[in-house]
Amino acid sequence: MNLRNLDGVDIQPNQRVNFIYGANGSGKTSLLEAVSFLGTGRSFRSHKLKPVICRDADTMTIFGNIAVSDRQEVPIGIQRSVSGQSLIKVDGIQVNSAARLAENLPLQLIDSHSFLLLEGSPKVRRQFLDWLVFHVKPEFLPAWKGVQRCIKHRNSLLRHGRIEASLIAPWDTELAGFAHKVDQLRQDCFGAFVETFNQLINDFLPINDLTLNYYRGWEHGLDYKDFLARQIDRDRHLGYTAGGPHRADIRINIGRDSAAQLLSRGQQKLLVCALRISQGLTFSELSSRQCVFLIDDLPAELDSDHRKLLAGWLDTMACQVFVTGVERDVLIESWPQTLAGNKKAVFHVEQGSVSND
Ligand SMILES: Nc1ncnc2c1ncn2[C@@H]1O[C@H](COP(=O)(O)OP(=O)(O)OP(=O)(O)O)[C@@H](O)[C@H]1O
Ligand SMILES: [Mg+2]
Structure with missing residues (x-):
């Protein structure tokens, strides 16, 4: 392993709920990071690999x-080095793209940075959608x-001042x-998403x-090519599209104001959970599959009633969950007591080692 303080960790997660508890600094978030590497090829805590x-x-x-x-299991292996070397294998075959990881392991994360979905830049919400x-x-x-490739070429033309219409037109088309x-x-997708959201937000x-x-991302009711033609002077001036x-973006408002401005931090967390x-x-x-939820430090994020609410929804969805917290019983008591013994596993993290409890 050698991920932060974790080494020699070998766990058999339950297909439903995995409770992970341990003292501050024991390695709980790092264990979620390990799952995140299997699903995205990177950490949710750090863009850099070295830390x-x-x-x-x-x-x-x-x-x-x-x-x-x-009936089908797909083995995944990831090796990353400080020197920058990277090796990803999916089902024994080396792959170059992290998209191949995401296909097999769709992840949703709720952690202490989740409020950024509301307060962060449009990029965060665009990535969410x-x-x-x-x-x-x-x-x-x-x-x-295709969008990214064309915009890169178009921007490079704009930046170099080579903006004759005949040069830009093929890219615009x-x-x-x-x-x-x-x-x-x-x-x-957004239409289907909002329908679901409206049913549960209350x-x-x-x-x-x-x-x-x-x-x-551009004016409603306007063909994008016409929009680009209209905006060409501005783009030329800016040097990009x-x-x-x-x-x-997804605009999340209460009345005319942005929800991020009006809601308390606690309310923001609840809204993010609902999202x-x-x-x-x-x-x-839409896919007849389930995603896997990673929830870091549940008790720090939500009060007891809302912990139960979130756990109730996750239980109804019957998806796989990895949930962490400092205290064992606080975690377990958040889940419906009807959760059968064979639908949960409890792991204790101590100084970088993980044992079944
Ligand atoms: N690159 C690294 N190498 C070795 N140890 C590291 C590295 N990065 C972080 N650590 C240590 O790993 C330990 C586990 O960190 P982690 O954030 O997983 O703890 P945690 O159990 O989630 O704690 P908390 O309850 O405070 O959130 C910490 O003691 C941290 O100092
Ligand atoms: Mg932590």
């Missing part, structure tokens, strides 16, 4: 068997890569094709006038 690999080691290795259906679109619409990834595809797929946060709106699917649960429900509705 994640154990200080005394050069290389970190993580293996996992992912049950992608009742695109998680769903990526997982349920196979056409999305090639279209999105190709870009518009990809942009409308991406927009359509996002709209489809359980978490009974607030009137809470609305979610998808903003596609200002509007488009790469600027899409993530809706995401999981919509994913399973």
Whole structure:
């Protein structure tokens, strides 16, 4: 392993609820990070690799068997080195893209940074929406890569001042094709998502006038190619393409104000829980699969009633959950007492070692 303070860790998680408890600094969040590596190829805590690999080691290795259906398991192996070397194997075959990991292990995370979904930049919400679109619409990834490639070329032309219409036009045509595809797929998924969200938000946060709106990144009702033509002077001045699917957002408002400005930190957490649960429900509705929830330090995030509420939803979804907290009983008592013994596992983390409890 050699992930932070974890080494020699070998666990058999339950397919439903995994309670992970231990003292501060024992390695609980690091264990969730290990799962995150199997599903995304990276940590949710650090963009850099160096802080994640154990200080005394050069290389970190993580293996996992992912049950992608009742009958099929996919072995995943990841090795990352301080020197920058990276090796990812899915089902014994080396792959270059982390997208191959996400396909097998769709993850949703709730942790102390979750409020950034509301307070952070549009990119955070765009990535949240695109998680769903990526997982349920196979056409999305090639279209999105197309958008990124065309915008890169277009921006490089704009930056170099080479902006004769004849040079930009071919990129605009190709870009518009990809942009409308991406927009359509996002709209489809967002529609399904909002329907689910509206059914459960009152359980978490009974607030009137809470609305979610998808903003596609450019003017409503306008063909993207026409929009680009209209904006060319501005883009030329800026040196990049200002509007488009790469600027899409989900606008979360209460009345006319942004929810991030009005809600208390606790209310923000509840709203984020509702968003993530809706995401999981919509994913399973559209794909007939379940995602895996990672919940870091549940008691620090929610009070007792809301812990029970969140656990109740996760129990109804019957998805796999990895949930951490300092105190064992606080965690277990959050879940419905009807949860059968064979549907849970309890792990105790102590100074980088993990044992079954
Ligand atoms: N690169 C590293 N190499 C070795 N140890 C590390 C490294 N990075 C962090 N640690 C240590 O790993 C330990 C586990 O950290 P982790 O954040 O997983 O703890 P935790 O159980 O989640 O604690 P808390 O309850 O405070 O959230 C900490 O003691 C931390 O100092
Ligand atoms: Mg922690």
